[in-house]
Amino acid sequence: VSTQSTGAANMKSSRAQIKFTAHFTNQSNGPVNLIWKDYEGKEVLVRMYIEKEVVHGEATYLTHPFIVRDSVTKKLKRFNCNGVKDVVFEGLNFGVEHNGSVIVEIVD
Numbered sequence: 354v355s356t357q358s359t360g361a362a363n364m365k366s367s368r369a370q371i372k373f374t375a376h377f378t379n380q381s382n383g384p385v386n387l388i389w390k391d392y393e394g395k396e397v398l399v400r401m402y403i404e405k406e407v408v409h410g411e412a413t414y415l416t417h418p419f420i421v422r423d424s425v426t427k428k429l430k431r432f433n434c435n436g437v438k439d440v441v442f443e444g445l446n447f448g449v450e451h452n453g454s455v456i457v458e459i460v461d
Contacts, residue, residue, distance in 0.1 A: 361420045361429060361440050365394035369414040373444055374454040377409045377421070380433075381461045384424040389417060390441075396420070403459075415444040415451070421459050433458040 366389070377400075379385055387400040387409060400409050402424050413419075419442045421430045432442035434457040439446070442457055449455045 361390075363394070364390045364418040364420075364441050364443070366390060366392045366414075366418060367416045368392075369416040371415045371451050372412060373415065373449050373452060375411050375413055375419075375442070375444065375449075376454060376456045377403070377411060377419075377432075378456055378458050379403045379405050379407050379409075380458045381405065381423070381430050385421045385430055385459055386424050387411070388420045388422060389413075390420065413444065415449060418443040431460050433460050 377387055384402045384404050386398060387403060389397045389399050391397050403409050420440060423430060429440045431438050431440050434455060435448045437447045
């Protein structure tokens with residue numbers, strides 16, 4: 354298992370044409386907010402208060418980064434997918450297949 358250390362603060366989306374579906378599964382110990390980092394690096398709330406064990410499907414692109422925050426404390430959580438753990442999820446950095454789908458765990 355590798356852990357990447359890309360900075361959540363510096364991430365932003367870049368234009369892409371390759372789509373995939375991420376199935377974000379909350380495996381953390383509380384509700385979370387899923388956030389997309391837009392083309393300017395601003396945080397855009399995608400889904401609020403995803404309960405533990407709930408799955409949220411999101412159609413996205415390989416170069417669109419997401420972060421996830423605890424709904425109460427606002428602390429960053431981590432993503433776990435394809436043996437990679439990081440506070441930023443971007444399909445390109447997690448080995449996601451083009452035009453496919455992937456299960457992405459949200460963990461503490």
